[in-house]
Amino acid sequence: MNLRFIIAMASKEFRHILRDGQTLTIILSLPVIMMFLFGYALKSEIDNARIVLIDPNPSPASERLAEALDASRLFSLVGVVPGGNPQELLVEYRASAILQVEPGYANNLQDPPVQIGAWFDGSDPATATTLRNSLPAFLRKHLSAITGNKTPELVSVNVRFLFNPEQKSALFFVPGLMASILAMICALLTSVTVTKEKESGTLANLRISRLHSKEIIIGKLLPYFVIGSVTGIFILAIGRIAFNVPINGSVGFLATATAIYIVTNLAIGLLISTVVEKQQHAMLGALGITMMPTIMLSGFVFPIASLPKILQYLSEIVPATWYLKIVRGVILKAAESSTLSTPILVLSGMGFVLLILASRRFAKEK
Amino acid sequence: MLRRLLAMIRKEFLQIRRDKQSTMMLFVLPILQTMILGYAMTRDVRNISMGILDLDRSPASSSLSERLIQNDRFVNQGHFQSMEEMRQALLAGTIILGVVIPREFALQIEGATPDAVTMESESPANITLLVDGQDAASAGTAAGYAGAIIGQWSLETLRHELLAQGMDMASLSPLDLRDRILNNPELEYSWFMVPGMLIILVTMTGALLTSFSLVRERENGTLEQLLVTPVNPIQILLGKALPYWILSQVTFFLSLGIVGWWYNIPFGRTDFLGLYIGIAFYALTSVSLGILVSTIVSSQQQALFLIWFFLIFFILTSGFMLPFESMPNWMQNLTEFNAVRHFLYMVRALILRGAPPHTLLPEYLKLVVIALILFTTSVIMFRRKAS
Numbered sequence: 001m002n003l004r005f006i007i008a009m010a011s012k013e014f015r016h017i018l019r020d021g022q023t024l025t026i027i028l029s030l031p032v033i034m035m036f037l038f039g040y041a042l043k044s045e046i047d048n049a050r051i052v053l054i055d056p057n058p059s060p061a062s063e064r065l066a067e068a069l070d071a072s073r074l075f076s077l078v079g080v081v082p083g084g085n086p087q088e089l090l091v092e093y094r095a096s097a098i099l100q101v102e103p104g105y106a107n108n109l110q111d112p113p114v115q116i117g118a119w120f121d122g123s124d125p126a127t128a129t130t131l132r133n134s135l136p137a138f139l140r141k142h143l144s145a146i147t148g149n150k151t152p153e154l155v156s157v158n159v160r161f162l163f164n165p166e167q168k169s170a171l172f173f174v175p176g177l178m179a180s181i182l183a184m185i186c187a188l189l190t191s192v193t194v195t196k197e198k199e200s201g202t203l204a205n206l207r208i209s210r211l212h213s214k215e216i217i218i219g220k221l222l223p224y225f226v227i228g229s230v231t232g233i234f235i236l237a238i239g240r241i242a243f244n245v246p247i248n249g250s251v252g253f254l255a256t257a258t259a260i261y262i263v264t265n266l267a268i269g270l271l272i273s274t275v276v277e278k279q280q281h282a283m284l285g286a287l288g289i290t291m292m293p294t295i296m297l298s299g300f301v302f303p304i305a306s307l308p309k310i311l312q313y314l315s316e317i318v319p320a321t322w323y324l325k326i327v328r329g330v331i332l333k334a335a336e337s338s339t340l341s342t343p344i345l346v347l348s349g350m351g352f353v354l355l356i357l358a359s360r361r362f363a364k365e366k
Numbered sequence: 367m368l369r370r371l372l373a374m375i376r377k378e379f380l381q382i383r384r385d386k387q388s389t390m391m392l393f394v395l396p397i398l399q400t401m402i403l404g405y406a407m408t409r410d411v412r413n414i415s416m417g418i419l420d421l422d423r424s425p426a427s428s429s430l431s432e433r434l435i436q437n438d439r440f441v442n443q444g445h446f447q448s449m450e451e452m453r454q455a456l457l458a459g460t461i462i463l464g465v466v467i468p469r470e471f472a473l474q475i476e477g478a479t480p481d482a483v484t485m486e487s488e489s490p491a492n493i494t495l496l497v498d499g500q501d502a503a504s505a506g507t508a509a510g511y512a513g514a515i516i517g518q519w520s521l522e523t524l525r526h527e528l529l530a531q532g533m534d535m536a537s538l539s540p541l542d543l544r545d546r547i548l549n550n551p552e553l554e555y556s557w558f559m560v561p562g563m564l565i566i567l568v569t570m571t572g573a574l575l576t577s578f579s580l581v582r583e584r585e586n587g588t589l590e591q592l593l594v595t596p597v598n599p600i601q602i603l604l605g606k607a608l609p610y611w612i613l614s615q616v617t618f619f620l621s622l623g624i625v626g627w628w629y630n631i632p633f634g635r636t637d638f639l640g641l642y643i644g645i646a647f648y649a650l651t652s653v654s655l656g657i658l659v660s661t662i663v664s665s666q667q668q669a670l671f672l673i674w675f676f677l678i679f680f681i682l683t684s685g686f687m688l689p690f691e692s693m694p695n696w697m698q699n700l701t702e703f704n705a706v707r708h709f710l711y712m713v714r715a716l717i718l719r720g721a722p723p724h725t726l727l728p729e730y731l732k733l734v735v736i737a738l739i740l741f742t743t744s745v746i747m748f749r750r751k752a753s
Binding site for chain 2: 020022023026027030033034037040041042043044045046047048049050076086087090091092096112113114115116117118119120121122123124125126127128129132133134135136139140143153154155156157158159160161162163164165167168169171172188192196276277278279280281283284285287288292293296297299301302303305306307308311314325328329332333339
């Protein structure tokens with residue numbers, strides 16, 4: 001291997017990247033926009049669910065219930081109607097739930113229990129589950145406050161959230177975005193570089209040059225490794241400055257893991273580019289292989305333990321799963337390197353195998 | 367005029383048919399992914415690894431632990447001996463929920479049971495739940511389930527104690543709630559998620575393929591050749607747009623059929639004409655996006671990045687994975703321009719809620735306006751570029 005050749009190859013590739021300002025702008029602005037979206041506009045908790053109250057006989061007491069519903073963070077009262085079919089009301093008011101009080105609600109308050117009917121729109125299961133779990137406690141509290149009639153409690157439950165006591169969502173999305181954005185960008189970019197040379201016929205030029213296939217690979221991957229690292233640092237820096245996400249654990253360990261993760265995804269991109277002939281296919285393949293699995297199977301959006309068994313096994317071959325464990329461990333738990341030895345070993349193994357596979361195939365092609 | 371247009375369309379279809387690898391990447395792969403990953407898309411929390419620290423070791427505390435262990439949402443990882451041991455397990459991630467039952471739990475329960483005569487009681491026993499809060503939403507759900515089971519246990523114990531004193535529980539409870547779930551009684555998450563996945567698929571077909579095919583002709587120089595033929599720019603544009611417009615609609619219904627059958631989505635109440643009008647205009651939107659992008663980029667790679675960038679933004683703010691109502695008002699207003707949001711709402715309402723199309727008039731209007739504006743803009747941009 002000749003270092004001069006590698007540097008020449010890398011600087012040629014760098015020039016390609018810099019000349020395409022549009023792509024570079026998109027790559028660097030994507031993490032910024034995603035972080036601000038998640039930071040200021042998107043939440044996974046349910047708020048302001050639309051609810052309609054069927055009140056056949058309005059009274060001061062039922063109006064107080066309506067006010068309490070509207071005032072709560074969870075609900076937003078969008079209508080009070082004297083009657084109607086719940087199914088039709090759901091559609092008409094675009095509501096998530098319908099609540100119905102009896103005509104004699106005010107009188108029943110003096111003589112409990114009070115009967116209340118509730119219909120939830122199951123077409124959105126997440127909202128339906130949350131509302132169904134929280135409505136009984138909400139109503140019981142409201143009724144107790146009004147009637148002064150309280151169910152005695154034997155046990156009170158006190159919940160403490162560890163590692164994220166204030167329930168800041170930034171602590172959840174910063175690691176997730178690290179894993180998914182790095183995977184998409186790295187795999188996508190490398191998958192194109194080789195296929196582009198194939199399409200324009202310049203791969204044949206490289207083939208007859210004195211460059212060894214290892215030198216070509218390292219030279220080609222180096223610039224994208226730099227872009228990946230810059231993106232990673234970018235995400236962590238925005239997290240630190242704008243959303244106050246600290247790195248509690250070892251920065252060196254996180255940097256090592258990130259470097260391995262970037263190489264793994266570069267290898268995936270390279271492998272794809274050796275299999276297909278056209279840029280278009282390479283890009284679609286890279287997106288298809290990285291985007292959905294890193295978002296859905298890594299534990300970023302959907303908890304792994306809740307997945308069906310087969311998908312749990314499948315999630316173990318997704319590099320992002322292991323990387324996410326490391327990032328969350330270091331950022332949130334200040335976990336020591338020893339507790340994260342399994343994830344980092346698995347990740348390194350994956351990166352190594354993929355890199356060998358990709359360079360073998362590339363050498364054969366050359 | 368029409369003959370030239372038809373010739374253009376035929377040429378495009380021939381090219382599509384010849385490109386087998388693209389068909390694989392754009393139809394087979396996404397449909398297969400939807401069929402597998404649909405099962406992953408659940409915000410419900412199951413198999414919660416739990417540990418119990420019972421400091422009381424009384425009949426009452428073991429009855430409560432037994433109740434938690436027996437619930438199939440939890441996977442018990444054993445009884446812990448000390449707080450320190452439990453913290454270590456939480457740190458290592460072997461459990462994500464720790465239940466701490468305090469010393470003198472049984473005594474406190476006894477004290478909290480109201481006296482049959484005076485109805486007076488002492489403060490309740492306090493149970494602490496330690497939850498791994500890395501994923502705020504699922505941590506909250508897990509704690510909610512544990513809280514509900516503990517509450518249920520507490521209620522039953524109370525009823526039992528009161529019965530022993532000869533009292534009826536019903537007189538103490540102020541609420542009799544009767545709830546039902548409509549539209550999706552089994553709360554299948556896949557039914558909710560699949561429409562969004564299909565919309566991503568259709569957008570990919572419409573926008574990506576259209577812009578790829580235009581940019582490729584420009585890269586190869588064949589677009590200039592076309593421009594000097596008697597075919598005028600509008601015919602070229604329509605010849606490019608129509609095949610992908612039709613293809614998007616076919617893709618939508620085909621994949622809806624396959625994936626819907628796979629997940630047993632009920633189509634009994636769906637108004638298919640309403641659905642067809644929706645997809646016709648949505649497909650026009652995505653094809654127009656493809657044309658528009660093709661006029662501002664210079665390579666296929668740029669086209670992909672730009673469309674991918676738009677798509678991620680549109681999908682995230684559409685209510686696909688994260689609840690729409692939880693977004694702040696300024697963001698909700700901004701998404702009025704987001705065609706994915708309107709079409710997604712429409713598809714979910716038509717299929718899952720069996721909504722009649724006339725109730726979705728605002729969505730139809732907004733979608734039509736967005737589609738026409740985008741299409742007009744893309745035609746103007748294309749003509750300017752062509753001349």
